[in-house]
Amino acid sequence: MSAPLISLGRMVHRAQLHDPRNRWFGAGRSLLAAAHITVLAFTAPAALLAPILGDEQAPHCHGVTAVSAYCVGGEAISQQWRRWLMVAILVVVASGYRPRWTAVPHAWVAFSIGNSIALPDGGESVAKIVTVLIIPICLADNRTWQWQAPRSPIAASLRTMSFVAFWAVRVQIAGLYLDSAISKLGVADWVNGSAEYYFVRGHMFGVAPPFDDLWLRLTEIPIVVFSMTWGAIIIEILIALCLMATSKWRRVGFVMDILLHGMIIVTMGLWSFATIMIASSCVAAMPDRRTPLADSPSDSDANADAAASVDVEAKPFATVPAGLREA
Known part of the structure; x- marks a missing residue:
């Protein structure tokens, strides 16, 4: 069989087995939120929005950045209130609560920091991109807490988007x-x-x-x-x-x-x-x-031995065990 077909087969197999609900993803997502918590909690808004010579006064609220947390509501809302609202969102994200529902607010905060403060660094630019890219991964996660073991399979469409x-x-x-x-x-x-x-x-x-x-x-x-x-x-x-x-x-x-x-x-x-x-x-x-994951609650004991981690690198065309939900 030709190499391209083998590679395609491996990719399809990995997509079928893909499940991002693990501690690697949870830890990475929480660290992203924690990094921005340190920026907002330990830096006064006046410092983040300080005027830069040759640049317009921050916060930058023109064009699409008008939806930034620093801009919505105009002067009616103080920057201190905005600061602590963003911190509160990030604390919830870092805790791992409801990844599916906190993904978009997390991306909104990262977008706001990366686009509206006076002098964002490279980390802010990376964070606003990564938090958007991981939204489909979070949407596939219906757990209450991202630290819990998954108890139900992911829908095929969500699994594909996540992969x-x-x-x-x-x-x-x-x-x-x-x-x-x-x-x-x-x-x-x-x-x-x-x-x-x-x-x-x-x-x-x-x-x-x-x-x-x-x-x-x-x-x-x-x-x-x-x-x-x-x-x-x-x-x-x-x-x-x-x-x-x-x-x-x-x-x-x-x-x-x-x-x-x-x-x-x-x-x-x-x-x-x-x-x-x-x-x-x-x-x-x-x-x-x-x-x-077992096909049904009654299958849990029968499939206990099959619940070992599956290494998709080894056999690209291996038959998916019965205990696995296929896309």
């Missing part, structure tokens, strides 16, 4: 890391291995306490600077490749993502950015496994 959304997240995050790595190769300081020397001494970000003195001293050593600079490029490429590979390699990519952004936190701070990137990679690294 496509899962792949969209993987492609988006993998593409982001690959683009970041490749773009660095066009900058002389990255190619010659000195970029990190200037980054840790930058006026906009730079090193953050309590390890600032340590990093300033370490980056005076040429081999350390070279290793940090090229290490960042290499690990970004590896993360991109791993997130497009099998479940095993996606987990490896996720570990590398934690190491990369953990180093960013230790050196420069940037907690919310690093948390958003780790959370997005957690969603993209979801395993291709699920626990089969």
Whole structure:
């Protein structure tokens, strides 16, 4: 059988077995919300909306951004009320309550932060995209809490939409890391291995306490600077490749993502950015496994042994066990 048909068969089989209701997705989604909670709860609205030289006064409410949480209702609603409304929504999302019903409000808050504050960073841009992409995944989740074990199968249409959304997240995050790595190769300081020397001494970000003195001293050593600079490029490429590979390699990519952004936190701070990137990679690294659900309550005991996780990598055309609900 030709390779394209085999690959198509594997993809169809994975779609039939796909069930995103696992702790990987729950943890990633909660981390996304937690990152924005830190931004809103610990930063006053006046700071987030501070005027930037050469830019219009925030919040930005023109065009489609008029639906932002910072804009709806106009001046009749204070920015403090808006702030705590968004925090309340994010707390509910982070708790894991009713993913199906909190998906759109979560995306609305991420959109509002990413488009209306004066100076959003790269993490805000990623969050507003990922929270939209995971809406179909959340719609497939009818549980009260995302931490509960699923008790009913997913409808075929919702499962298909969720599977496509899962792949969209993987492609988006993998593409982001690959683009970041490749773009660095066009900058002389990255190619010659000195970029990190200037980054840790930058006026906009730079090193953050309590390890600032340590990093300033370490980056005076040429081999350390070279290793940090090229290490960042290499690990970004590896993360991109791993997130497009099998479940095993996606987990490896996720570990590398934690190491990369953990180093960013230790050196420069940037907690919310690093948390958003780790959370997005957690969603993209979801395993291709699920626990089969019994066809009916009476079948539960009979299918107990069949409830082991199914590895869809091994047999692309294997018959789906009786305990599995097919799309």
